[in-house]
Amino acid sequence: xxxxxxxxxxxxxxxxxxxxxxxxxxxxxxxxxxxxxxxxxxxxxxxxxxxxxxxxxxxxxxxxxxxxxxxxxxxxxxxxxxxxxxxxxxxxxxxxxxxxxxxxxxxxxxxxxxxxxxxxxxxxxxxxxxxxxxxxxxxxxxxxxxxxxxxxxxxxxxxxxxxxxxxxxxxxxxxxxxxxxxxxxxxxxxxxxxxxxxxxxxxxxxxxxxxxxxxxxxxxxxxxxxxxxxxxxxxxxxxxxxxxxxxxxxxxxxxxxxxxxxxxxxxxxxxxxxxxxxxxxxxxxxxxxxxxxxxxxxxxxxxxxxxxxxxxxxxxxxxxxxxxxxxxxxxxxxxxxxxxxxxxxxxxxxxxxxxxxxxxxxxxxxxxxxxxxxxxxxxxxxxxxxxxxxxxxxxxxxxxxxxxxxxxxxxxxxxxxxxxxxxxxxxxxxxxxxxxxxxxxxxxxxxxxxxxxxxxxxxxxxxxxxxxxxxxxxxxxxxxxxxxxxxxxxxxxxxxxxxxxxxxxxxxxxxxxxxxxxxxxxxxxxxxxxxxxxxxxxxxxxxxxxxxxxxxxxxxxxxxxxxxxxxxxxxxxxxxxxxxxxxxxxxxxxxxxxxxxxxxxxxxxxxxxxxxxxxxxxxxxxxxxxxxxxxxxxxxxxxxxxxxxxxxxxxxxxxxxxxxxxxxxxxxxxxxxxxxxxxxxxxxxxxxxxxxxxxxxxxxxxxxxxxxxxxxxxxxxxxxxxxx
Numbered sequence: 126x127x128x129x130x131x132x133x134x135x136x137x138x139x140x141x142x143x144x145x146x147x148x149x150x151x152x153x154x155x156x157x158x159x160x161x162x163x164x165x166x167x168x169x170x171x172x173x174x175x176x177x178x179x180x181x182x183x184x185x186x187x188x189x190x191x192x193x194x195x196x197x198x199x200x201x202x203x204x205x206x207x208x209x210x211x212x213x214x215x216x217x218x219x220x221x222x223x224x225x226x227x228x229x230x231x232x233x234x235x236x237x238x239x240x241x242x243x244x245x246x247x248x249x250x251x252x253x254x255x256x257x258x259x260x261x262x263x264x265x266x267x268x269x270x271x272x273x274x275x276x277x278x279x280x281x282x283x284x285x286x287x288x289x290x291x292x293x294x295x296x297x298x299x300x301x302x303x304x305x306x307x308x309x310x311x312x313x314x315x316x317x318x319x320x321x322x323x324x325x326x327x328x329x330x331x332x333x334x335x336x337x338x339x340x341x342x343x344x345x346x347x348x349x350x351x352x353x354x355x356x357x358x359x360x361x362x363x364x365x366x367x368x369x370x371x372x373x374x375x376x377x378x379x380x381x382x383x384x385x386x387x388x389x390x391x392x393x394x395x396x397x398x399x400x401x402x403x404x405x406x407x408x409x410x411x412x413x414x415x416x417x418x419x420x421x422x423x424x425x426x427x428x429x430x431x432x433x434x435x436x437x438x439x440x441x442x443x444x445x446x447x448x449x450x451x452x453x454x455x456x457x458x459x460x461x462x463x464x465x466x467x468x469x470x471x472x473x474x475x476x477x478x479x480x481x482x483x484x485x486x487x488x489x490x491x492x493x494x495x496x497x498x499x500x501x502x503x504x505x506x507x508x509x510x511x512x513x514x515x516x517x518x519x520x521x522x523x524x525x526x527x528x529x530x531x532x533x534x535x536x537x538x539x540x541x542x543x544x545x546x547x548x549x550x551x552x553x554x555x556x557x558x559x560x561x562x563x564x565x566x567x568x569x570x571x572x573x574x575x576x577x578x579x580x581x582x583x584x585x586x587x588x589x590x591x592x593x594x595x596x597x598x599x600x601x602x603x604x605x606x607x608x609x610x611x612x613x614x615x616x617x618x619x620x621x622x623x624x625x626x627x628x629x630x631x632x633x634x635x636x637x638x639x640x641x642x643x644x645x646x647x648x649x650x651x652x653x654x655x656x657x658x659x660x661x662x663x664x665x666x667x668x669x670x671x672x673x674x675x676x677x678x679x680x681x682x683x684x685x686x687x688x689x690x691x692x693x694x695x696x697x698x699x700x701x702x703x704x705x706x707x708x709x710x711x712x713x714x715x716x717x718x719x720x721x722x723x724x725x726x727x728x729x730x731x732x733x734x735x736x737x738x739x740x741x742x743x744x745x746x747x748x749x750x751x752x753x754x755x756x757x758x759x760x761x762x763x764x765x766x767x768x769x770x771x772x773x774x775x776x777x778x779x780x781x782x783x784x785x786x787x788x789x790x791x792x793x794x795x796x797x798x799x800x801x802x803x804x805x806x807x808x809x810x811x812x813x814x815x816x817x818x819x820x821x822x823x824x825x826x827x828x829x830x831x832x833x834x835x836x837x838x839x840x841x842x843x844x845x846x847x848x849x
Contacts, residue, residue, distance in 0.1 A: 131403065137202060138403055143506070147198075147199040148199070149205040150199040150200040150203065151199040151200070151202060152203060153200060153203065154199065154200040154201060154202065154203025154204040154205075154206075154207060155203040155204070155206055155207040155210075155377075156203075156207060157203075157207060157281070158203065158205065158206065158207020158209075158211070158290070158545065160209035169745070174259050176381070184338075186659045186771055189639055190771065193572060195514075208243065214474040215720055222227065222484045225741060227378070231367070234404075241250040243272070243273045243413045244270065244271065244272045244273075244368065244380075244382050244413065244414045244416055244707070245270075245271055245413050245812055246268045246269065246270055246271075246284045246355075246384055246413045246414055246553075247268060247269045247271060247352075248260035248261065248266075248268060249266075249267040249268050249269050249354055255334075259479045260385065260397070261385040261386060261387040261389075262357050262358055262384055262385070262387075263357060263386070263387075263388060264358065264359050264360065264361060264386050264387075265356070265357060265358075265359050266356070266357050267355070267356050267357075268354075268355055268356075268357065269352045269353070269354060269355075270302070270309075270311075270352065270353045270354075270355045270366065270382070270414075271350050271352045271353075272300060272320075272350070272351045272352075272368060273350040273351070276757075283513055291590055292733070297319045297320065297321055297372040298319065298320040298321075298370055298371065298372055298426070299317060299318075299319055299370070299372070299374070299456070300318045300319065300320060300351055300368065300369070300370055300371075301316060301317045301319070301369045301371065301454075301456055301461055302316040302317075302353055302355075302366055302368055302369075303316075303366070303368075303369065303452070303454045303463050304366055304367075304369040304581070305358070305364075305365050305366070305367070305446060305664040306446075306450075306465060307358055308358055308365050308366065309355050309356070309357065309358065309364050309365065309366040309384070310355065310356045310358070311312065311353055311354070311355045311356075311366070312354065313365070315353065316353065316355060316461065318351045318352075318353065319351075319463055321403060321485070323694050327463050333429075354586045355382075357386050358386060358449075359836055360386070361386050361387050362385075362386055363383055363384070363385055363386075364380070364384060364385075364386050364658075365381050365382065365383055366382050366384055367379065367380070367444070367454070367458070368380050368381075368691060369414070369454065370426070371440060372423075372434060373431075373434060373435065373436040373437060374436060374437040374438070374439070374440055374456055374457055374458060374654045375422070375431075375434040375435070375436070375437045375440060375554060376420065376422065376440045376456070376554065376556045377421070377422050377423050377431065377434075377519065378418060378420065378421050378422070378423070378426070378444060379416060379418070379419060379421075379442060379556070380416045380418045380419070381416060381417050381419065382414050382415075382416045383414065383415045383416065383417075384414055393739070401776070414420050416572075418461050418742075419444075419635070420442065420556050420557075420558050420635040421635055421636070421642065422434070422556075422633060422635070422642045422643070423642045430642065430645070432827075433646055433719070433840070434631070434645055434838065434840055435552060435645075435810075435840040436552065437455060437457075437551070437552050437554050438458075438546065438547065438549075438551025438552055438553055438628065439455060439456070439457040439460075439543075439546065439547060439551070439552065439553045439554070440456045440457070440553075440554050440556065441453060441455050441553070441554065441555045441556065441565075441567070442454045442456070442556040442558075443471075443555065443557075443563055443565055444558065445563075446465070448662075449467075449468040450465050450466060450467060450468065451468070451471055451563060452464070452465045452466075453463070453465075453466070453531065455543070457542075457543070457546045458546065459542070460539070460542045460543060460546055462535045462536070462539040462542075462543065464531060464535060465533030465534070466534075466678070470530070471563055471565070472563065474526070474527040474530055475527075475563065475564075475565060475566060477523055477526075477527070478523050478527060478539040478566050478569045479566065479785055479786060480751070481519055481520055481523040481569075482520070482566075482569065482785055482786050482829075482831065482832060483786050483787075484516075484519065485504070485516040485519070485520060485828060485829065486503065486504065486786060486787070486788075486789075486832070487502040487503055487504060487787075488502065488504055489502075492787070493786070493787035499789050499790070500502070503747055503789045503791070503792075505641065505791070505792065505826075505827045505829060506791060508825050508826025508827060509826060510589075510592075510826060512826075513827075513828060514584040516585075516828055517584060517618055517620055517828055518582045518584070518618050520569065520571070520623070520828065520831070521571045521575060521582075521618040521622060521623070522575070522582075523569070523571075523621075524569045524570050524571030524622075524623060525571040525572070525573075525575040525577060527570065528570045528571055528572050529570075532659065539676070544572070545637065547572060547628075548607035549606060549607040550607070550627050550628055550629070551628055551629070552628070552629045552630075552631070552759075552812055552839045552840060553567065553624060553628045553629070553630050553631075553839070554630075554631050554632070554633065554839060555567050555631075556632075556633060556635070556835070557631075557632050557633065557634045557766075558633065558635055560633075564632070564766060564834075566785055566831075566834070567624050567625070567630055567632070568623065568625025568630055568785075568831045568833075568834065569623065569624075569625060569785075569831055570624045571622045571623050571624075572616050572622055572624070573609065573612060573618075573619055573621065573622030574612065574613065575615055575618065575622070576615030576616055579615060579616040580616075582616055582617070582618055583616060583618070584618055584619075585604060585609060585611050585617050585618065585619035585620070585621075586611065586617075587602070587603065587604055587609065587610050587611065587619075588602075588619055588620055588621070589603050591604065592823075592824065592826070598628075598820075599820045599823060599824055600803075600816070600817060600820050602621075603621075604619050604620065604621035604625060605620075605621040605627050606621075606627075607621070607627070609621050609709060611620075611735060614811075620823060620828070623831065625816070625819055625830070625831045626737050626816070626819060626820060626823065626831075627816075628816070629810065629812030629813045629815070629816050629839045630813045630815070630816070630835060630839060631673075631780075631811070631835050631836075631837055631838050631839030631840075631841075632813055632834065632835060632836045632837070633780060633836070633837055634766075634769055634770060634773045634774075634780070634781075636773055636774055636838050643747060643773070643777075643778075643779045643837075643838065643841075643843055644746070644747055644779055644781060644841075645838060645842070645844070646841075646844050647703045647730065647746045647747070647748070647749070647779065647838055647841070647842070647843050647844065648745070648746060649703050649746070649843055649844060651682075652680045652682075652683050653678075653680075653683055653702075653703050653704070653805045653843055654679070654682075654683040654684075654685060654700070654701060654702035654703055655675065655678070655679055655683060655684060655685065655702055655703075655704050655706060655801070655805070656685040656686075656687075656696050656697070656700040656702035656704070656705045656706065656707075656748070657672070657675065657684070657685065657686050657687070657706045657707075657708070658687045658688075658692075658693035658696060658697075658706070658707050658708075658709065658723045659672070659686075659687070659688055659707075659708045659709065659723060660708065660709045660710050660722055660723050660724065660725075661688050661724060662710065662722075662725070662726050663723045665708070665790065665842070666790070667790045667791070667794050668708060670794075671708065671794040671797070671798070672686075672708075674794075674798045675706070675797070675798065678801060678802055678805050679805070683702075685700055685702055687723070688723075689723070689724040689725070689728065690723055690724045690728045690729060690731065691724075692724075693723045693724070693731070694731065694739050694741075695737065697736070697739070697741045697776070698739055698740060698741050700743075700748070701745075701746065702746070702748055703746050703748050703749065703805075703843060704748055704749050704750075704751060704801065704804070704805065705748045705749070705751070705778070706750075706751045706752045706753070706797070706801070707721055707723065707750075707751065707752045707753060707754070708753050708755070708793070708797075709721045709722055709723050709752070709753070709754055709755075710754060710755065711752065711754030712724035712730075712754075714730065714735045717767075718733075718767075719732065719733065719767055720732045721752060721754060733767055733768050733770070733771030733772075733775070734771075736772070736775045736776045737771075737775050741776045742776060742777060743776055743777045743778060744773075744777070746779075747777050747778060747779045748776045748778055748779060749778065749779050749780055749781075749782065749802070749837060749841060750772045750776075750780070750781045750782070751781075751797065751800075752768070752781065752782065752783050752784075753784075753788070753793045753796075753797050754776055754783075754784065754787075754788070755787075755788055755789060755790055755793045768781070768783075769781045769783065769836045773836070779837060779838075779841055780836055780837020780838065780841060781836040782800075782811075782815070782833060782834070782835050782836070782837065783833075783834055783836060784832050784833055785831075785832045785833075785834055786832050788832055788833075792822070792827065792832070795821075795822060795825070796818050796819075796822060796830055796833060799818040799821045799822075800814050800815055800817075800818035800833075801814075803818065804842075804843065805815055805843065808842060808843045808844075808845060809842070810839060810840050810841065810842045811835060811837055811838075811839065811840075811841045811842065812835060812838075812839025812840065812841075813839070815833060815835050818830060818833075819831060819833070
């Protein structure tokens with residue numbers, strides 16, 4: 126027997142030669158398999174270039190076959206491990222990430238370089254803008270506040286690009302600064318700037334400068350840096366300024382930027398700053414100003430997603446300032462304004478508006494009481510022009526007084542600009558933070574000139590004529606297009622003055638700022654689907670007819686139904702519907718815990734925490750939720766906002782439609798059928814669908830369509846129907 130000598134070099138050379146070729150072929154197969162999955166194209170963007178990876182696999186296989194049949198084994202094994210290794214990697218990323226979901230798994234996959242949103246401060250007299258923010262700034266001094274969207278900041282100086290003014294282009298982001306009382310201040314007229322967007326076939330991802338797991342595509346031009354001149358307050362401490370980013374005047378992100386204001390002797394300050402700056406320069410870690418995002422509709426600033434938002438006529442944001450006061454920030458085309466209110470001011474006006482709406486609905490300003498009987502309380506079982514006129518006059522006075530209380534906080538020029546801006550119909554959006562404490566009933570704001578102390582108010586004659594004609598759609602009449610013939614008569618009330626009748630309104634609630642934004646378009650490749658959960662309480666005498674009307678909006682397989690609590694919870698977990706609709710009771714139990722009641726009387730309610738326990742999480746589609754709670758203590762916004770947050774933040778709904786007050790069966794069925802018919806069948810944007818449903822009720826001499834509120838982007842819509 127031949128004895129092998131481990132020290133013999135020819136032995137190892139032979140073994141190396143024997144393993145080298147299979148190892149090389151395995152690596153080639155591994156590389157080809159990995160590329161094969163990564164190059165698998167998005168479902169709706171297949172290009173001829175996507176065939177390249179498939180041709181590579183075939184070509185390499187043919188070459189290997191020429192080498193020898195035995196060579197196909199290592200190549201095939203490598204191909205297998207490469208392809209399924211990439212698939213497994215994608216699964217792991219989806220499971221570990223808060224934002225990579227089924228859509229990313231199917232359509233994205235390729236990791237892209239990350240970009241950051243960064244902010245900082247630099248001395249106002251320094252050329253350029255330093256990326257290293259000082260540890261503190263001096264009281265009363267002037268500084269440049271810069272904002273950059275681009276690759277992570279690693280250098281101390283970059284070229285400064287400033288374009289002050291207002292954006293009228295869809296290819297730009299508008300950046301606006303809003304101040305807090307006695308904190309960082311910016312000169313009026315110098316508080317708005319622009320950043321260019323540039324759509325490219327290879328978009329980059331953008332994320333906040335704080336550590337996160339956020340991905341998405343953006344194509345902002347690299348190293349675009351915007352600067353504003355701000356003045357530090359006279360007192361020391363940690364101070365703030367709010368920075369809002371808009372696309373087509375739709376609020377995309379809102380963040381609060383912080384900086385420390387401190388006074389030290391100049392010599393000590395210069396010494397400390399030089400040491401800190403030198404250390405950071407050596408470490409290539411410039412110091413950025415800390416910031417906190419508290420509203421986001423697109424954390425990734427993806428231009429394709431931003432384009433779906435559409436243009437807003439006006440964007441509002443109502444913020445709690447942390448000291449009990451609230452600030453209302455407004456942005457529109459060539460318009461910017463803000464106002465601050467004391468703690469009880471806005472709440473008092475809001476409570477009065479809802480009281481007026483309750484008075485119209487059941488003749489009492491108090492919230493609905495369970496012992497009351499709808500058949501004896503509800504005032505609009507039939508249309509009556511005299512009742513309608515009186516109620517519209519009362520609602521207009523309440524709505525105009527709160528509008529005046531808001532607009533009187535603005536400068537005279539801002540008042541005129543807002544009046545001109547809001548005259549014609551458009552999309553209006555009130556952004557709600559995830560912790561919103563106040564919900565402004567924007568639908569009830571009345572802005573046509575009105576003398577509330579006139580001896581006698583009367584209803585608009587032009588509206589009366591259009592109301593009497595069966596062939597005229599109110600939405601197209603001058604009264605609801607900003608051209609009412611009685612616009613300058615302060616003693617005339619025209620329903621077109623209500624924002625809810627003239628504009629498409631939406632109140633999107635910010636999801637968790639670490640999560641992907643709610644969709645603007647709901648895809649329905651197999652036709653729209655409606656998941657319905659109902660209360661079978663015998664008191665709902667119109668339920669069966671209502672279900673029949675809704676079912677006619679859908680194809681045969683588009684109807685999903687639950688009539689018990691267990692069935693509804695299972696339906697919520699398993700549904701792939703674009704709309705989830707509740708026809709139910711609702712209310713508040715215990716310590717302001719909202720609930721909805723479905724199924725037969727006696728069933729337990731569904732509360733927001735049940736969504737988490739039953740693992741209700743929607744990925745594709747993320748439906749619109751419509752809560753139509755009748756004949757019960759209403760899920761009014763004070764308590765109902767928790768349910769809205771549960772559906773949006775826990776279950777990832779696209780948005781929620783709810784009510785300002787208790788509603789009743791005739792109102793609930795008529796509004797839902799008209800609104801969903803427009804949204805599902807006509808593919809109308811939800812803001813316009815809600816507006817037209819309100820006007821349809823008004824045409825029937827019922828003003829209570831104003832009771833419905835859309836906690837959703839007004840431009841949410843179903844994808845256009847395929848011709849096939």
